[in-house]
Amino acid sequence: MHVTVFGATGAIGRLTVAELLERGHQVTAYARNPQKIPATWGDRVRVVIGEMSDQAAIDTAVAGADAVVSALGPSMDRKATGTPLVSGTGHVLAAMKRHNVRRYVGHATPAILDPREKPTPVTRLIAFMPRTFMRRAYDEITGMSDQIKNSGLDWTIVRFIAPKNTPKQARVRAGFFGTDKLGFAVSRADIAAFTAAQIDDDTYVGRAPVISN
Template sequence: MNVTVFGATGAIGSLTVAELLERGHQVTAYARNPQKVPATWGDRVRIVIGEVSDQDAIDTAVAGADAVVSALGPSMDRKATGTPLVAGTGHILDAMKNHKVRRYIGHATPAVLDPREKPTPVTRLIGFLPRTFMRRAYDEITGMTDLIKQSGLDWTVIRFIAPKNTPRQDRVRIGYFGTDKLGFAVSRADIAAFTAAQIDDDTYVGRAPAISN
């Protein structure tokens, strides 16, 4: 399948591109900084350079895709202002509808609840901390996810708490807070593998599963 990846040069995004290539997919990588494009991609990856505010570049990246992956996440820089990823996500969703692309896979934290999930002490804590101490980032990730859930597309939002640069594990916990046993830490490699696996799997369409090691 043809997959467009936003945030493709980030820590999780670049691992996701590698997973998609390994699974035999064709990849278009949307990146802000061409200097961050890994040389190892060579000519295997179609590159589109642009900001999240660039509607034309986003439309170009989505054209011809069968699915879209967004590994975009809020900046933790306290000097950052505004919520550019909310508007950027809106541009991505508009481009998908324009090109009749239905499948969307994105990332979030348990501050965002699955539609069938009830709040737990963990989700309350994960919501309270950013809402209180990183309000801009909280507004950005919840704003992005609200647009995705309301899009009418075949979306999946993968949630995680503490991504680590650790090796991929043999066993990954997937589920929902309040009903399943989930941990806090998770390997970025496992997030990438699970993300890539959703491209041709409809198990979690319209859901926001949490993942941990």
């Protein structure tokens, strides 16, 4: 399959691109800064450079894709302003609909609830902290996720709490708060592997599973 990855040069994005390549997919990487393109990609990855406000570049990146992955997440910089990823996600979803691309896999935290999940002490805490202390980032992640869930596309939102720079672990738990036993920490390598696996797996279509180690 041909997969377009947004946020492809970030910590999880790079690992996701590598996982997709290892699984035999063709990859288009959308990136803002050409200097962050890994030399190891060589000619194996088609690269499109643009901002998340560049509708034409986003359209070019999505054209010909079978699926889209977004490894984008809000900036934690307290000096950051606005919610560019909300409008940017809107541009991505619009391009997908123009090109009849149905599959979307994105990322979020448990501040975003799964459609069939009820709030728990953990989800309340995870939502309270950013809502109180990082309101801009909270508004951005909720704004992105609301659009995705209401898009009518075949979406999956992979949620996680505490990503770590550790190798893949022997066990990855996936499920939903209130019904499954889940932890907090998870390796970025496992997030990337789980994300890549969703491209051709319909288990969590229309769902937002939490993963942890």
